[in-house]
Amino acid sequence: MTNLHIVQLYLDLLGITGDRGNVDVLATRARLAGHEVTVEAAGIGDPSPAAADIVVIGNGPLSAVRAVRDDLASRSAWLSERRAAGASVFAVGGGAELLTEGIALLDGTSVDGIGMLTARVARTRTRKVGYVVADTVDGRLVGFEDHASEWSVSDDAARYGRVVSGIGGIAGGFETVAADGVWATNVQGPALPLNPQLADAILRRALGDAYATTDAHAAIDAHARAARAEIERLAASKHFTAIKL
Template identity: 50%
Template sequence: MSSSSAIPVSILELYPDELEASGERGNVTALTARLERAGHLVTVTQHSIGQRVPNDADIVVIGNGPVSAVRAVHSDLLENASGLRTLADDGVPFFAVGAGAELLGGGITLTDGSILSGLGIFPFNARRGVPRQVGYIVVEAAQGTIVGFEDNASEWNLDSGAVPLGVVTSGGGNGNGREGVLSGASIATQTKGPVLPLNPSLTDAVIRAALERRDVAYAPSAAHAELDRLAAKSREVIVANVKSVFTTI
């Protein structure tokens, strides 16, 4: 495996016009910034309704949105199911947040009892209509302590044997003491914020998986220090205020 090769990296962002309710563009920005500081040329392709997904993505990102947005993109997502599943089967890491992750799971049971089928890329099913969880969240994961913000009324039920992203130490997460779910190198999470700028170790895990798939090693360097410093400052604020009470309107 090469430790120094700088290669072009392609990020596929799914439905940025509909699924960006929690600032998920920041996740793409974080990935781009850290890749560029490692010397890679980054291309971001935004997939919109009516298009076909490309077959050469190195990372796939999808964000969060309301039920209306989920319904709006659902048909197009199913039309592109084969292409997205092929990317996942080929080991391309997906980073999925909130409602976008639910669309890539087994299905979503809505409050009226109807079910929106998912792509089955992530091993879980979502159920809407549970008490809303709003506030800061802290999760202990293999990538270290993950912090962020949550605002959801979904319960994620993982398939038997599925591995969560981590264990919740403060907040709600999936609704059962766990947060998110893993599928190979892909990550689904309820943590927002956006989460990747706040958690460089998580961002680096996604990047490392993408580059190792192309036989290129990755490690952050001095060029990443300022990004890490800014993230640390923001993380300190969240940890200091983790018990703050938030209200919904």
């Protein structure tokens, strides 16, 4: 049995799309697999926890992204060390954008990222709102997107999901970046309750062969499959909505 340490950064500022739900899914699935779990939050100015097997960074408005940027940059070495040690990083929306090389804003200014991902983000005047479905190496990724960003990803292998319904956040019809233990997504709502296969990929990275699913996982996953099927039906039958800003 392993004690899995999950750290959520900036819960008070980056958590507007149910991002605590992603933490709850990871913790629950780890416990069902027989592991002890410690969940810790770290905000601006707090010390970075010595133990961190999974780091979760949530979504927030541009004001929150700007507010946490310098603090996150000060944790860049810590994040890189944890990643090199086998930790997983899961980030959503605005928090995910800060992991890139930078965010270009509509007014011509930019917000520097910390460069953990070889990607750049451009805020656009078109807000992508609706269901999104994408095929990935771990199975179908489904959920809801609501953002006005377009990612440019220089490493083709890092494009995690090819969109089959919706638009997605990555130029060329892709959604979510996955590279060396980092997952960065615009799937919100939160993402992991609907996508246990992605939660398991994050947990396997952190726990290795010590992580294995059980009958208890299968019972939960049955509910996720039913919800996913309905979302896929709606995504295929309803037109995507893009709001011009």
